[in-house]
Amino acid sequence: MKDSIxxxxxxxxxxxxxxxxxxxxxxxxxxxxxxxxPIKLVVPFAPGGGADLIARxxxxxxxxxxxxxxxxxxxxxxxxxxxxxIVAKSAPDGYTLLVSSIAHSVNPSLMEKLPYSTEKDFVxxxxxxxxxxxxxxRADSPYKSVKDIIDAAKAKPNQLSYASPGxxxxxxxxxxxxxxxxxxxxxxxxxxxxxxxxxDLLGGQTDILFGTxxxxxxxxxxxxxxxxxxxxxxxxxxxxxxxxMIEAGVPGYVSEGWYGLHxxxxxxxxxxxxxxxxxxxxxxxxxxxxxxxxxxxxxxTGTPAExxxxxxxxxxxxxxxxxxxxxxx
Numbered sequence: 001m002k003d004s005i006x007x008x009x010x011x012x013x014x015x016x017x018x019x020x021x022x023x024x025x026x027x028x029x030x031x032x033x034x035x036x037x038p039i040k041l042v043v044p045f046a047p048g049g050g051a052d053l054i055a056r057x058x059x060x061x062x063x064x065x066x067x068x069x070x071x072x073x074x075x076x077x078x079x080x081x082x083x084x085x086i087v088a089k090s091a092p093d094g095y096t097l098l099v100s101s102i103a104h105s106v107n108p109s110l111m112e113k114l115p116y117s118t119e120k121d122f123v124x125x126x127x128x129x130x131x132x133x134x135x136x137x138r139a140d141s142p143y144k145s146v147k148d149i150i151d152a153a154k155a156k157p158n159q160l161s162y163a164s165p166g167x168x169x170x171x172x173x174x175x176x177x178x179x180x181x182x183x184x185x186x187x188x189x190x191x192x193x194x195x196x197x198x199x200d201l202l203g204g205q206t207d208i209l210f211g212t213x214x215x216x217x218x219x220x221x222x223x224x225x226x227x228x229x230x231x232x233x234x235x236x237x238x239x240x241x242x243x244x245m246i247e248a249g250v251p252g253y254v255s256e257g258w259y260g261l262h263x264x265x266x267x268x269x270x271x272x273x274x275x276x277x278x279x280x281x282x283x284x285x286x287x288x289x290x291x292x293x294x295x296x297x298x299x300x301t302g303t304p305a306e307x308x309x310x311x312x313x314x315x316x317x318x319x320x321x322x323x324x325x326x327x328x329x
Contacts, residue, residue, distance in 0.1 A: 034093075034094055034270075034271050034274060035066050035067075035068045035094065035095065036068070037068065037095060038068055038069040038070065038071060038095070039062070039066065039068060039069070039070045039071075039094070039095050039096075039097065040070075040071055040072075040073055040095065040096050040097070041055045041058070041059055041070060041071070041072050041073070041097050041098075041099050041261075042073050042075055042083050042086055042087050042096060042097065042098050042099065043055045043072055043073070043074050043075070043076075043083065043099045044075055044076060044077075044080035044081075044082060044083025044084055044098070044099070044101075044103070045074065045076050045080065045083075045101075045165055045166070045169075045192075045193045045194065046074060046076040046165070046192050046193025046194070046195050046196065047074050047193070047195065048193065048194055048195035048198075048215065049165055049193055049194030049195065049212060049214065049215045050131060050194065050212030050213065050214035050215050050257065050259070050297075051099050051101055051212075051259055052072070052074065052194075053214040053215075053291070054099065054128060054129055054214070054259045054297070055072045055099045055259075056072050057287070057288055057291045058070075058128060058279070058282055058283065058288065059071060059072055060287065060288075061281075061282030061283075061285045061287060061288050062278055062279065062282045064282075065277075065278035065281050065282050066274075066278050072099075076166075076192045076193045077166075077192055078166075078167075079103055079107060079110070079111075079166040079167030079168045079169065079172075079190070080101065080103040080104065080107065080166060080168065080169070081107060081111070081114065081115065083098065084098055084100075084104065084107075084116065084122075085114075085115045085116050087122070087262070087263075087264060088115075088116035088121040088122060088264060088265075089116070089264075090264050091264070092263065092264040092265060092266030092267040092268075093267065093268075093271070094263060094267050094268070094271035094272070094274075094275055096263075096264065097125065097261050097262065097263050097275070098122065098261065098262040098263070099259060099260075099261065100122075100259065100260050100261065100262045100311075101169065101170065101257065101258065101259050101260075102168070102169065102170045102173060102257055102258055102314065102318075103166065103167075103168035103169050103170075104118060104122075104262070104311065105118075105311050105314035105315045105317075105318060106168040106173060106314075106315075106318040106319075106322070107167075107168045108315060108319075109315070109318065109319035109322040109323075110167060110168050110318075110322055111167075111168075118315070119312075120265060121264065121265050122262040122263065122264065122265055123262065123263050123264070123265055123266075123267055123272060123304070124260070124261075124262055124304045124305075124307040124308045124311065125260070125261035125262060125263055125272060125275045125276055125279060125304060125307070126260055126261055126275075126276045126279045126280060126283075126301050126302060126303070126304065126307050127258060127259075127260040127300055127301055127302055127306070127307045127310055128258075128259050128260050128261065128279065128283050128299070128300070128301060129258065129259050129283070129292060129297045129298060129299055129300060130256050130257070130258045130297070130298050130300050131170075131212055131213055131214070131256060131257045131258065131259070131296060131297040131298070132213065132230045132231045132232035132236050132255075132256055132257070132296055133170055133171060133174040133210040133211060133212060133213075133230070133231040133255065133256075133257055134210070134211055134212075134213055134216055134220075134227050134229070134230050134231070134236070134239065134242070134296070135149075135174075135178075135208060135209075135210050135227070135228045135229045135230075135231070135245070136201075136208070136209050136210075136211055136216050136219075136220065136225040136226060136227050136228065137149075137201075137207065137208050137209075137225065137226050137228060138201065138202060138204065138224070138225060138226070139223055139224055139225060139226055141207070141226065143207075143208070143228070144226075144228075145228060145248065146228050146229050146243075146245065146248035146249055146250065147248070147249055149207075149208060149228070150182050150184055150249070150250075153182070153184035153185065153186050154183075154184055157184070157185040158185045158186065158187055159187075160186045160187070160207045160208065161186060161187040161188070161189050161206045161207050161208075162175040162186055162187070162188060162189065162206060162207065162208045162209060162210065163189050163190075163191060163197040163198075163200055163201050163205075163206040163208075163209045164188060164189070164190055164191065164197060164209070164210070165190075165191055165192070165193045165194040165196075165197045165215075166190055166191065166192065166193070167190055169257075170210075170212065170255070170256070170257030170258075171194075171197070171209065171210045171211060171212065171257075172188065172190070173255060173318060173321075174210035174231050174255045174257075175188060175208075175210050176188070176321065177253065177255050177321065178210070178245070178250065178253065180321065181250050181251070181252060181253050182250050186208075189205075189206050194211065194212065194215035195215075197209060197211075198211065198215060198216070198219065201225075202219070202224060202225075210231065210255075212257055213236065213238055213239075213296035213297060214297065217238065217296075220239075227239055227242045228242070228248065229242060229243050229244060229245045229247075229248040230242055230243075230244055230245070230296070231244075231245055231253065231254065231255040231256065232244060232254065232256055233246070233254045236296035237293065237296060238293070238296030239296060258300075260307055260311075261275070261279060263275065272304055273304075276303065276304055279301060280301040280302075283299045283301045284299060284301070
């Protein structure tokens with residue numbers, strides 16, 4: 001009887017072991033097969049801006065690297081919160097990714113409550129590009145320099161306005177930093193994307209814009225906008241004759257935009273690594289880099305851990321400015 005029980009126990013043990021091995025092999029095969037269907041890049045901005053340009057250009061190269069279609073879906077609104085929330089609540093399988101930006105790092109301190117946790121509901125894939133903003137005015141604007149804008153703003157506080165594609169975007173932060181360092185008061189007018197912000201600037205509804213290189217480039221080229229300064233520490237390759245904000249008379253001013261990829265928390269590490277490897281190759285392709293040159297953007301990728309550290313540093317940096325009340329809703 002005792003021997004019979006022992007044999008039964010051993011038999012059950014073998015069945016459990018076999019069943020467990022089958023599950024592990026199945027999961028491994030599933031991960032190894034990733035991706036086996038199209039991947040979606042959620043852009044939390046309206047079409048036509050820098051994020052949209054980066055996403056669509058990256059999608060072309062990612063499709064080649066991953067062997068699956070990669071498409072872009074624009075979900076603008078609420079300073080990128082709408083699109084970010086969609087990704088945060090998506091299945092953690094690597095098929096829905098967020099095109100994250102500087103707004104991802106400032107919203108936690110800018111907004112009293114978010115429908116997701118920036119640090120807990122996302123996992124980093126990779127930084128993709130860094131980009132300066134460009135301070136522009138209409139071609140017929142009376143402001144010919146940064147000094148002209150500062151003088152006008154000091155003479156009439158809160159009379160000048162700057163447009164941005166949303167709260168917490170690089171354009172918004174660039175304007176807020178300008179107001180802080182130049183000691184001026186200017187109104188922030190927010191829109192649901194770069195395209196509508198540009199439309200109102202060109203139409204005369206707002207006075208200035210700290211636009212992404214990708215969004216304002218065509219309008220500078222056709223003479224409808226005048227570039228007065230770039231927000232990076234050094235001059236942009238796309239605008240070599242345009243001074244930096246520091247050169248234009250605002251000491252200590254440096255503000256760069258950036259774009260990267262995040263996935264929903266819980267996405268398998270093997271999937272993240274595959275996405276990271278594909279992103280790094282895609283961002284180094286000649287096609288991708290050729291699209292960046294004219295826009296003044298610089299390809300910069302790295303490991304998921306490096307991107308996580310970068311975002312955390314950005315969160316700390318901008319929270320300090322938010323606490324000064326210079327950045328407001």
